[in-house]
Amino acid sequence: MIILRNSIMIKFFLLVSITIFLTVLSHAQINNSFNLMPLPVSLKVNENLLRITRNFRVSVIGNTNARIYFQASRFIRRLSDKTGIFLDGQAYVIKKDSSVSAALVIRIQRPGLLAVDEDESYSLVTDANHVEISATTDLGAIHGLETILQLVSSDANGYYIPGINIQDEPRFAWRGLLLDVALHFMPVDMVKRTLNGMAVVKMNVLHLHLINDQGFRVESKLFPRLQEVSSDGNFYTQEEIRGIVKYADHLGIRVVPEFVVPAHTTAILTAYPEFASVKRDYSLQRYFGVFDPVMDPTNENLYLFLDKLFGEMSALFPDAYFHIGGDENTGKDWAGVPDIKSFMQLHGMKTTIDLQTYFNQRILPIVRKYGKIMVGWDEILHPSLPKEVVIQSWRGNESFYASVRQGYKAILSFGYYIDLIQPASYHYQIDPIPDSVKFTMEEKKRVLGGEATMWSELITPVTVDSRIWPRTAAIAERLWSPKSVTDTDEMYRRLDIVSLQLESVGLQHITYKQVLLRQLSAGWDTHALEVLVNVLEPLKIYERNEGDTMYTVFSPFTKLADVASPDQTIPRIFRKQVDSFLVNPSSTLYGEITEKLILWKDNDVQFREILRNSPILQEAAQLSENLSTLASAGLEAIQFIKDQKKPAADWLQHKLNIVKHAREQGGRCQLQVVDAIQKLIISAAGK
């Protein structure tokens, strides 16, 4: 920690003129000393240091409202919980706590508006006697509070805030997380802990996907059949929605609701079949995927209904934006209805896409009427839509670039689909404005930011945290930090640390694993199962739910694929070790690699002991055996390499057959160490 006393200026991200030497040094300092995520725009260290003592107090100076006091009080509790220091003297930070000599002084000019392009910048300076956060708005200040909690360090004398000077602001104004509570409902406390996690990594938009074919999740007082008939009892009351919105507000997070129309509306049509294009029996969809039911855009009563419903829902969500979905309309239920076809002919529409654009044009004034800006998925992009509409791109980058170039503001979600179980490193390298795209300054301004999307086909309240965190922190950094922050190894180093910070605000992404392992093992001894699970990832992209036919809303999500993780530490490190070994076969690396291979080889015997009491694990048996066989092959390979000997002529083919076999899925999972072991085998064979 001595390095903190060093006052070398390291505003390294922006000051490209700084020498390479200094830049590298700065990076090293950051790596060793700080665990910030997202990384700030600029950071200097200085010689000061603020010890945290029992007398630590926080004061707030400026034009304030309840938000900053809520957050400052919460900060004190979190600091106390983290350090174990009794800060009972200041139960709450209140208006009269405005001393300039408090240990932490927060200076703000005004309460922030929860709006796109609000000022979220802050500065954070440690001087000889205190730490000061200065910000135009309290939104900036509460980002500063999160930064301090990440900075708190310790030495033999206790805890302290290091000497530091940070200037920070977000790169993008819209740093969102879509939480789908329609496909699998999520209870209020899950939403609130998600908000806690978002605040830790400075995200500022919770996009609630509230309805879909599987359910309608908000109480409507005007149309109570929506929750009575179409929610299975799983919906938020209006009081609960107000509670979520208020809590989010206190954390500086906007809540954007999505009420998807005209497709994905089986739940609405189950309650009000009169608005369907095709007359049939509607009931809540139990499977996942794209279905034909769609609202009838030729029915004038539909617009009266949506006017009232959107009016009621708009009043619940104070945010300026209102998401109307608009995605995945198959058009089949329109194409097959004579009246609708006549309507299209009458109005000169050639395709169902034209009809959906007509529908959108009818919806737009309703959304406007309630003072909202309409947002929709990229399907709604059409020259006839006015430029006020915001496009959220999910089908690819091209629709995103096209939207921006055509004059629309846009949000990128393509590449941030965290439900597809890709590693953090994949999402981390997706930049909304990559170098390859040449936007004008005006176009750049229309890039609002991005949104990670947590679609909930295959998750439950037990597993959802692990599907969001910690990976989403990498996306949060992408959307906050300077574009030049791209070092993946360094991201993973900090991700391991931020993961614990996320746990300390109530997230269950770490603990859920042992819960499921104990359930799967039907007992307390989970060791052999954990060894196996630690090298498994669920099938990625859309593979797990093969053809959308394997799982329903009520399937058990307590199985192997639910405890396996997209971003395993052990395989990641193993891959690196193998790559290094193949360049430089040191005995240290040899030892580390063989230790793992032996563990995997021998694990199958113990795994079978667990399996005897747990038929639920039968689907893992082949994987466990494959891992053992594969590890044996890896051990042979690394031995050949170490001994600088060559295997027999047929050895390679035999081992490649093992590799091929080891790529097969089991329990909707795959082994994550196959490529690395294959490399060892090929290298051993001298290929």
Added chain:
Amino acid sequence: MIILRNSIMIKFFLLVSITIFLTVLSHAQINNSFNLMPLPVSLKVNENLLRITRNFRVSVIGNTNARIYFQASRFIRRLSDKTGIFLDGQAYVIKKDSSVSAALVIRIQRPGLLAVDEDESYSLVTDANHVEISATTDLGAIHGLETILQLVSSDANGYYIPGINIQDEPRFAWRGLLLDVALHFMPVDMVKRTLNGMAVVKMNVLHLHLINDQGFRVESKLFPRLQEVSSDGNFYTQEEIRGIVKYADHLGIRVVPEFVVPAHTTAILTAYPEFASVKRDYSLQRYFGVFDPVMDPTNENLYLFLDKLFGEMSALFPDAYFHIGGDENTGKDWAGVPDIKSFMQLHGMKTTIDLQTYFNQRILPIVRKYGKIMVGWDEILHPSLPKEVVIQSWRGNESFYASVRQGYKAILSFGYYIDLIQPASYHYQIDPIPDSVKFTMEEKKRVLGGEATMWSELITPVTVDSRIWPRTAAIAERLWSPKSVTDTDEMYRRLDIVSLQLESVGLQHITYKQVLLRQLSAGWDTHALEVLVNVLEPLKIYERNEGDTMYTVFSPFTKLADVASPDQTIPRIFRKQVDSFLVNPSSTLYGEITEKLILWKDNDVQFREILRNSPILQEAAQLSENLSTLASAGLEAIQFIKDQKKPAADWLQHKLNIVKHAREQGGRCQLQVVDAIQKLIISAAGK
């Protein structure tokens, strides 16, 4: 599992005429084959067995309401989650699911009333093709569903429900848990998961302690200052209360609210100081303990206020019982006020106890008016109170026996104070009707049952589950199972298993430990800390919060004493091993004991590595060193015993000094292995 095919009748608890041989066999069978908790009244095994397949369906026959369908549907989800079998075919059990040929048939005569003395019995029989639960009420049937989930077994062919015939009913009608949400507030989801846990072990009363000096926790629409001024924002809305009550009803659990008067009312007096006996500035109490503020029983407006308030609150809680507290009135704020003294003289009252009885007599008609039966702590016991009042004993057994003998119905909590951090074995041996007490049949009928009490001075939503569970399951068994069920070792064996069942319904008593260990270690490697924590218990009884002055509402409860546990498995087993070794010093036991002693001896070095990054653990440093020194002494001792050698003359005194030192507290914790190691030392010295 072969033993399940055996059809020997083992109705062992009630049929005292059965031979000793058979009884012992029966116990052994249960021990080996079933993991029920609480144990049923009678259990036979038969040759049948019901495989759980994808086609498993549940039907309900009888006069029903929503409760049984809610529970049967929840049963299907839990069975599916546990076995991994897709039971999607029956998303919900509904009225038309009434086939007599379903895999599980539930027959009930009528919906149960959530009332004391309602029939909660059930029978559970596996025949050749299905399992049948029969019960008078759905309350009995849902106990049967919990029993089935505990019975589900597996073999090489998958999961099954064993062949069984159970007749079961509770010993006591009132099997409660007091949850104190006043001293530390508990969020709604914590209350709901607590209800889940209670249902697993067949408890049926949630006693919510809703107000105290530290806060008023329910929204009052008539007196909104109560939550606005006196809750720190931590209260349940009326909608949330209704949600809790409804959820509890679906689980067959009554909710009894407690609104403590006239003392412990600082929160009420903060909002409405006009009802105080002494005029002073009132603000929410931040410390814990017994305080002087008390309502003024001579103020007629107080009764008008309480009439309205209790009226409003009575309507929120449909249960027939209404708890008015009545405990811990110091009387000082009455004794010092001239007007109150005059009032007492005028009415011939000699003591403040007389005055409180007067107050109780004024409260009683209010409670009656709203159709409720008054419950109070044993302080209210007074000959002038009518026999309809129910006494809850907490200060000792004597008040309990006295209440019963004087004709009151009574609930026992003395001995079930789980906040006092005593082991499950202690609570398990507390019987509401011990053999030493000779009650008449009539008196026995007045013993309603008991309540575990989770007072929340020193707990938070993070730690609370670990303070309730799994220990409370032992109390639940005491209150449900036949009196003869008293084998502590067998209780602990099943407690380990039921602990996992409790985790599977959402309780965090297991996972919280790793969360806190990671926080305390400031990292992922918690091993050395866990070795230490596994032999620590928090200071017991009222020692931890010395003189009620160490902790406030806002103290950090994230420290050593919060992760230490009252009922550690490792010390418990170690104690048994030492006791066995001292009787029979086998080499197996020698190996097991020395393995632990070596672990503890060597742990300190690694613990100090964690400590370097975690000043919060400084308070554990001495404990860790003491454990190491103590373990070294234990190793010397066991070696002397094994080698049948005698130590030098001064050896014993030297080691006993180490033992004495090892008894000192650190971080409000004590080592749990001192007695056992002392035994080794004394034995080694030949004493």
